[in-house]
Amino acid sequence: MDIKFSSRVASIEPSATSGMTAKAEELRTSGKDVLSLSQGEPDFPTPEFIASAAKETIDSGKFFSYPPSAGYLDLRQAIANKYLSEYNLNYQPENVVVTNGAKQALSNLMLAVLDEGDEVIVLAPYWVSHFAQVKIAGGNPVVIKGKLENGFKIEVGLIEKAITPKTRAIVFSSPCNPTGLVYSNAELRQIANLVSRHPNLIVVADEIYEHINYTQERTCFASLPGMFDRTITINGFSKSFAMTGWRVGFLCAPGQIARQVTKLQSHLSSANCSIAQRAALAALSHQSGAIDYMVKEYKERRDLILSLLTAIEGVEISKPQGAFYVFPDVSSYYGLHALAEIRNSQDMCDYLLSEAHVSVVPGRAFGDDNCIRISYASSAEVITAAMIRIKRALEKLTLTTESPNKNRISALNENQEKWR
Ligand SMILES: Cc1ncc(COP(=O)(O)O)c(C=O)c1O
Numbered sequence: 311m312d313i314k315f316s317s318r319v320a321s322i323e324p325s326a327t328s329g330m331t332a333k334a335e336e337l338r339t340s341g342k343d344v345l346s347l348s349q350g351e352p353d354f355p356t357p358e359f360i361a362s363a364a365k366e367t368i369d370s371g372k373f374f375s376y377p378p379s380a381g382y383l384d385l386r387q388a389i390a391n392k393y394l395s396e397y398n399l400n401y402q403p404e405n406v407v408v409t410n411g412a413k414q415a416l417s418n419l420m421l422a423v424l425d426e427g428d429e430v431i432v433l434a435p436y437w438v439s440h441f442a443q444v445k446i447a448g449g450n451p452v453v454i455k456g457k458l459e460n461g462f463k464i465e466v467g468l469i470e471k472a473i474t475p476k477t478r479a480i481v482f483s484s485p486c487n488p489t490g491l492v493y494s495n496a497e498l499r500q501i502a503n504l505v506s507r508h509p510n511l512i513v514v515a516d517e518i519y520e521h522i523n524y525t526q527e528r529t530c531f532a533s534l535p536g537m538f539d540r541t542i543t544i545n546g547f548s549k550s551f552a553m554t555g556w557r558v559g560f561l562c563a564p565g566q567i568a569r570q571v572t573k574l575q576s577h578l579s580s581a582n583c584s585i586a587q588r589a590a591l592a593a594l595s596h597q598s599g600a601i602d603y604m605v606k607e608y609k610e611r612r613d614l615i616l617s618l619l620t621a622i623e624g625v626e627i628s629k630p631q632g633a634f635y636v637f638p639d640v641s642s643y644y645g646l647h648a649l650a651e652i653r654n655s656q657d658m659c660d661y662l663l664s665e666a667h668v669s670v671v672p673g674r675a676f677g678d679d680n681c682i683r684i685s686y687a688s689s690a691e692v693i694t695a696a697m698i699r700i701k702r703a704l705e706k707l708t709l710t711t712e713s714p715n716k717n718r719i720s721a722l723n724e725n726q727e728k729w730r
Pocket of ligand 1: 350410411412413414437483486487516518545546547548554557558559
């Protein structure tokens with residue numbers, strides 16, 4: 311049967327992260343020792359006190375019926391309290407919608423605010439789903455790309471230039487997936503000033519890596535002057551609390567937006583899983599110990615992976631300041647041959663998987679084909695072994711073929727001395 315699919319699905323690609331992870335799994339099933347650095351997922355188990363809260367909830371026999379569409383009131387209150395105590399922000403439960411992961415908070419939001427042809431400025435490199443979700447909602451993603459030499463940060467002047475009468479929103483993550491960049495308070499203030507001058511513009515501030523931040527500064531965009539009513543704060547429990555499988559995310563937004571998002575949610579998923587919401591409530595009550603431990607570990611792994619990557623010729627890096635990814639430029643190897651020519655980031659990832667048995671994600675999916683995304687949410691042993699394998703695989707390319715980029719590779723190598 312010839313099924314006709316919607317233009318919505320035709321306009322998007324499957325998630326590259328899941329794609330590479332599936333390829334890695336296939337290779338592993340065939341008996342190969344594959345090291346997977348493609349999944350954006352903490353390798354820590356969910357802290358015990360959170361899992362216990364879920365078990366107690368089940369044993370209590372309560373919470374087995376549909377929760378309210380926006381989420382349980384006490385959880386929304388606890389989320390509002392968190393923003394009051396951490397950022398002095400006066401969210402009320404009516405401003406909070408609990409969703410099936412931050413991913414659904416974002417998709418509900420895009421569906422709520424975009425009409426066909428509306429534009430959303432997407433700061434790149436971007437998280438894959440920011441781009442796809444704008445498309446699914448019928449919007450037009452307008453991509454502005456940061457450069458590695460500026461730590462991938464985007465100047466506010468470039469954002470201003472991209473604004474048209476059709477622009478509805480700006481979306482970005484900070485700390486950022488995939489680059490690890492963290493915008494400073496001063497830089498975010500510049501964006502806030504720009505937004506103040508454009509009354510129809512809203513900001514979708516994806517702060518899901520809020521705690522995984524190695525700088526001294528942690529800014530919630532909504533707390534900047536004039537931004538409370540203009541910001542939709544996206545957050546969730548997946549990354550900070552190692553709760554990816556529990557699927558609890560949320561957004562905090564002006565009441566009128568929260569109401570429309572809730573209306574959508576009531577039709578799309580009814581609500582988020584009741585047991586997972588009780589676990590999330592427990593997570594908020596005991597925050598700091600578990601988070602601090604994991605963040606300290608991630609920082610050590612960040613330093614480890616940087617030291618190993620900088621020992622690889624021809625790889626350019628911008629030092630990540632948050633999240634658990636590094637996004638190196640490997641394009642000096644493009645044009646070389648393995649079994650076939652390596653032309654782009656997908657070819658490079660396929661080569662690294664088949665030659666080194668290491669899975670990483672093509673930068674193309676994040677809006678930068680020169681780079682690959684490596685997740686360092688893995689043990690020091692796995693990170694070390696994977697970097698050794700990648701180094702060998704890349705050396706093999708340089709040694710076995712005549713490189714059109716040979717000079718560039720050695721120049722980059724001298725440049726990287728500064729990291730050692
Ligand atoms: C920037 C960013 N936002 C949102 C999400 C979605 O997280 P969740 O598991 O809560 O859906 C991710 C997950 O990788 C992410 O990297």
